[in-house]
Amino acid sequence: MNVRVKFSKYGFTKFLGHLDVVRYFQKAIRRSGLSVAYSEGFNPHPLLYFAAPLGLGETSDGEYMDMELTKDYPLGEIIQRLNAVMTEGFFVQRAAKLPDWHPNQKKESIMALTACADYMAAVKDLEVDGKPYAKYFSGFREKFSAFLGQTEIIVEKESKKSTKTVDIRPLIFGWGFSAADVWNGEGAPEDGICHAQTYGNGLQVFLKLANGSTDNLKPGLVMESFCKAYGVPYQESALQFHRMETYCDLRLRMPDRNEGEESVGLKDGTREFVPLWRL
Amino acid sequence: MRKLALPDDILLQIEKPARYTGGEVNSVMKDKEAVSIRFCMCFPDVYEVGMSHLGIQILYDMFNKREDTWCERVYSPWVDLDHIMRERNIPLFALESQDPVREFDFLGITLQYEMCYTNILQVLDLAGIPLLATERGEDDPIVIGGGPCSYNPEPIADFFDFFYIGEGETVYDQVLDAYKENKRNGGTRMDYLAKVAGIEGMYVPAFYDVTYHEDGTVASFAPNHPLAKPVIRKQVEMGLSDTFYPEKPVVPFIRAVQDRVVLEIQRGCIRGCRFCQAGMLYRPIRARDLAFLKERAKLMIQNTGMDEITLSSLSSSDYKELPELVYYLIEEFREQKINISLPSLRIDAFALDVMSKVQDIRKSSLTFAPEAGSQRMRNVINKGLTEENILQGASDAFAAGWNRVKLYFMLGLPGETKQDIGEIAELGNKIAECYYKLPKQVRRGKPEIVISTSFFVPKPFTPFQWVPMNAMEEFLQKQRIVSARLKEMRNGRSIRYNWHDADTTLMEGIFARGDRRLSKSILDAYRAGCIYDAWSEYFKFGLWMEIFKQNGVDPAFYTTRERAQDEIFPWDFIDAGITKEFLWREYQKGLAEVVTPNCRRACAGCGANSFHGGVCYEERENAKEAENEEKKNAPRQKQNPEKIEETSGKVREGGMDA
Numbered sequence: 042m043n044v045r046v047k048f049s050k051y052g053f054t055k056f057l058g059h060l061d062v063v064r065y066f067q068k069a070i071r072r073s074g075l076s077v078a079y080s081e082g083f084n085p086h087p088l089l090y091f092a093a094p095l096g097l098g099e100t101s102d103g104e105y106m107d108m109e110l111t112k113d114y115p116l117g118e119i120i121q122r123l124n125a126v127m128t129e130g131f132f133v134q135r136a137a138k139l140p141d142w143h144p145n146q147k148k149e150s151i152m153a154l155t156a157c158a159d160y161m162a163a164v165k166d167l168e169v170d171g172k173p174y175a176k177y178f179s180g181f182r183e184k185f186s187a188f189l190g191q192t193e194i195i196v197e198k199e200s201k202k203s204t205k206t207v208d209i210r211p212l213i214f215g216w217g218f219s220a221a222d223v224w225n226g227e228g229a230p231e232d233g234i235c236h237a238q239t240y241g242n243g244l245q246v247f248l249k250l251a252n253g254s255t256d257n258l259k260p261g262l263v264m265e266s267f268c269k270a271y272g273v274p275y276q277e278s279a280l281q282f283h284r285m286e287t288y289c290d291l292r293l294r295m296p297d298r299n300e301g302e303e304s305v306g307l308k309d310g311t312r313e314f315v316p317l318w319r320l
Numbered sequence: 321m322r323k324l325a326l327p328d329d330i331l332l333q334i335e336k337p338a339r340y341t342g343g344e345v346n347s348v349m350k351d352k353e354a355v356s357i358r359f360c361m362c363f364p365d366v367y368e369v370g371m372s373h374l375g376i377q378i379l380y381d382m383f384n385k386r387e388d389t390w391c392e393r394v395y396s397p398w399v400d401l402d403h404i405m406r407e408r409n410i411p412l413f414a415l416e417s418q419d420p421v422r423e424f425d426f427l428g429i430t431l432q433y434e435m436c437y438t439n440i441l442q443v444l445d446l447a448g449i450p451l452l453a454t455e456r457g458e459d460d461p462i463v464i465g466g467g468p469c470s471y472n473p474e475p476i477a478d479f480f481d482f483f484y485i486g487e488g489e490t491v492y493d494q495v496l497d498a499y500k501e502n503k504r505n506g507g508t509r510m511d512y513l514a515k516v517a518g519i520e521g522m523y524v525p526a527f528y529d530v531t532y533h534e535d536g537t538v539a540s541f542a543p544n545h546p547l548a549k550p551v552i553r554k555q556v557e558m559g560l561s562d563t564f565y566p567e568k569p570v571v572p573f574i575r576a577v578q579d580r581v582v583l584e585i586q587r588g589c590i591r592g593c594r595f596c597q598a599g600m601l602y603r604p605i606r607a608r609d610l611a612f613l614k615e616r617a618k619l620m621i622q623n624t625g626m627d628e629i630t631l632s633s634l635s636s637s638d639y640k641e642l643p644e645l646v647y648y649l650i651e652e653f654r655e656q657k658i659n660i661s662l663p664s665l666r667i668d669a670f671a672l673d674v675m676s677k678v679q680d681i682r683k684s685s686l687t688f689a690p691e692a693g694s695q696r697m698r699n700v701i702n703k704g705l706t707e708e709n710i711l712q713g714a715s716d717a718f719a720a721g722w723n724r725v726k727l728y729f730m731l732g733l734p735g736e737t738k739q740d741i742g743e744i745a746e747l748g749n750k751i752a753e754c755y756y757k758l759p760k761q762v763r764r765g766k767p768e769i770v771i772s773t774s775f776f777v778p779k780p781f782t783p784f785q786w787v788p789m790n791a792m793e794e795f796l797q798k799q800r801i802v803s804a805r806l807k808e809m810r811n812g813r814s815i816r817y818n819w820h821d822a823d824t825t826l827m828e829g830i831f832a833r834g835d836r837r838l839s840k841s842i843l844d845a846y847r848a849g850c851i852y853d854a855w856s857e858y859f860k861f862g863l864w865m866e867i868f869k870q871n872g873v874d875p876a877f878y879t880t881r882e883r884a885q886d887e888i889f890p891w892d893f894i895d896a897g898i899t900k901e902f903l904w905r906e907y908q909k910g911l912a913e914v915v916t917p918n919c920r921r922a923c924a925g926c927g928a929n930s931f932h933g934g935v936c937y938e939e940r941e942n943a944k945e946a947e948n949e950e951k952k953n954a955p956r957q958k959q960n961p962e963k964i965e966e967t968s969g970k971v972r973e974g975g976m977d978a
Binding site for chain 1: 574
């Protein structure tokens with residue numbers, strides 16, 4: 042059976058890079074005793090697929106992993122068995138059964154499905170150059186509203202060879218000062234930030250950003266360009282980014298799913314975001 | 321949730337922050353208010369190296385089984401964090417609680433190689449513990465040393481409150497109980513050390529005085545405290561199937577050097593290679609029960625989720641039930657795709673069968689360790705591997721599909737000649753010839769043969785502890801001979817040649833047979849900026865030489881000097897089971913090119929039978945069997961029977977192991 046698992050990564054595990062998380066789950070699956078399918082060859086590894094790598098230092102309540110199991114289990118048992126072997130800093134929230142792949146059918150890659158993610162960006166209670174970082178952000182809400190009120194936000198993106206200018210505004214699908222302003226997920230928006238760290242200064246903003254393999258915007262880049270625009274020193278380690286949910290865009294999904302439907306959404310730019318576990 | 325010792329901004333600017341955050345699978349959390357002893361276990365090197373060490377995993381498990389004790393871990397902060405901690409005055413902390421190490425009752429440091437000595441000082445310094453034991457006060461942790469380098473602890477004696485000589489499973493309970501009792505009675509640090517001195521195997525350096533002859537050698541080594549024992553007897557765990565062994569080893573999040581479950585199948589070695597310190601120190605050989613190993617292997621895989629298990633011992637082929645164990649593991653772990661690795665395996669039919677089942681033949685390589693190029697030299701060092709064994713093993717391996725072979729040799733062995741050295745290249749060439757003897761259609765391109773040479777460092781408690789080490793120029797000269805000979809070989813192009821660094825070898829040579837007077841140089845080197853000497857990018861050889869000079873230390877005194885038979889060595893106060901008489905006898909036999917049979921063939925009288933167990937007692941049962949075999953071989957024995965023994969590869973292959 043193919044299963045999609047949604048999990049949280051929080052606390053000290055934010056210092057684990059993506060590859061270490063993959064290795065962690067490969068081991069966790071083996072500890073759980075769930076019968077997982079392995080890749081072929083002389084170095085077989087459990088068949089696990091992850092949605093979108095989380096940046097080092099970021100926490101999340103919206104991480105996804107697909108796995109191929111060789112036996113059928115009740116979904117509740119999968120969650121329970123995995124949580125029994127998790128360390129502090131990892132929590133499995135839910136599991137969803139995926140349709141079986143027909144022979145010869147191309148597997149729907151969870152990475153290719155991923156289109157968007159909600160983030161919370163919060164200012165930590167840390168000092169930067171001898172002054173609490175929050176102090177640099179006076180008039181934050183007005184300034185941030187004005188910043189995102191622009192029709193275009195041009196930033197320089199560095200690649201290996203050159204720097205080019207990009208307009209990041211179209212990659213920001215939504216924003217606001219409460220979680221509900223961006224939320225398309227199930228349940229209360231607060232579910233998406235239940236493992237997020239909170240800070241006394243209360244400065245935070247919510248962002249809905251492109252998070253796909255082609256269009257991708259990191260929350261850090263939004264905050265960096267904001268800081269640049271208002272003369273605030275940018276220190277990424279003094280900001281906490283928390284991913285709340287990861288979505289697929291139904292309108293961009295494989296055509297066979299949308300058969301008979303008009304794909305007007307693509308033309309006029311509207312999108313239909315659905316949390317990955319709902320698919 | 322645990323509060324981390326380091327703030328986010330530091331953790332996000334250093335390499336691999338997960339080295340310092342703890343919280344790994346199977347790491348142990350306890351309530352610090354509910355325990356009476358806090359023990360911090362340290363491997364003085366970077367996390368990925370330290371986490372690969374089995375000894376700490378065993379002790380960690382053992383200490384944490386005590387309800388009154390919480391054992392945590394600490395490793396050397398990497399140089400990036402080292403700078404920041406000094407700059408911002410952040411005290412070194414333990415991984416589990418993230419509490420400062422200085423608040424602990426004990427800091428136990430494992431000493432696995434000489435090149436970690438300045439890292440010991442780094443750990444003490446960052447922790448805020450005075451570097452010299454004499455300067456520590458009542459509130460400082462008790463600093464304990466253990467591990468292989470504690471068999472000559474003298475060069476670092478000044479930095480430790482005491483050393484635990486031998487295997488940790490035996491008397492640590494006494495050490496900790498004495499601590500509690502002393503605390504209860506309001507005793508001082510000195511009171512405690514006096515109690516420790518009374519426990520078998522514990523060495524408190526402050527309780528001994530050393531005097532020297534005019535020529536620099538030791539004149540006397542004697543206790544200055546009524547409770548200090550004149551001789552410290554090594555601790556040995558004789559019941560290896562009924563002792564501590566972790567069922568739940570800690571699983572690092574980041575990739576460790578040894579990213580696998582380690583199953584120690586036996587301790588000690590029967591081979592008696594004369595250069596090998598481990599083979600002498602860990603006598604007698606003691607095997608763990610097959611049932612014990614099967615059970616632990618299963619539990620450890622279950623509890624860690626690791627995808628590989630490695631069998632650990634000095635010579636796996638000498639574990640009598642190896643085939644049964646290995647075939648069981650292959651079968652048991654087939655479904656979970658667990659990889660099985662078998663280092664230190666003699667290449668024979670069994671080994672090739674097992675390896676073809678567990679490895680990708682096309683990608684893996686086979687390793688031989690002849691250690692010396694000529695048979696004459698192998699007799700000197702008592703390495704019971706004949707050219708015939710090696711060529712047969714290589715031919716079989718090539719026929720089975722391998723085409724990569726690695727060969728390990730040492731340069732600078734006692735009495736080595738140009739001829740002996742040249743034969744290293746010739747052996748490589750002969751192995752390549754074995755490959756070309758295969759029918760053309762079976763070959764897959766060129767064979768890849770890699771020859772690696774290291775330089776021989778004479779070690780305490782080996783028959784070669786009297787031997788002068790080669791000078792640097794000699795080492796380099798010998799290396800050039802190998803290179804040049806390889807160029808002359810017909811198959812030279814199929815052979816790659818790697819060599820070891822001579823600077824590091826010189827340092828190891830100084831410390832391995834060093835004495836107390838070196839502590840000052842190590843301290844000065846650390847103060848001058850030496851740390852991570854085991855890492856070539858940070859090793860400052862020039863600075864070290866400068867510091868030795870300032871301290872009047874002549875490296876040649878410790879390395880290239882030939883020792884007299886009756887010289888008092890700095891480590892002579894340790895009774896490691898093997899006697900000095902045996903070691904001298906073996907040295908003389910080596911010089912005469914006479915081979916000593918392995919412990920299962922005949923007792924060499926090393927002295928380790930004083931531990932009452934292991935192979936020494938097993939031998940009696942097998943005496944008849946050996947006698948019969950001897951009779952069978954009798955017609956062929958024309959020379960000195962000992963000389964015949966070494967060609968007894970046949971015997972080993974046939975009777976003993978397969």
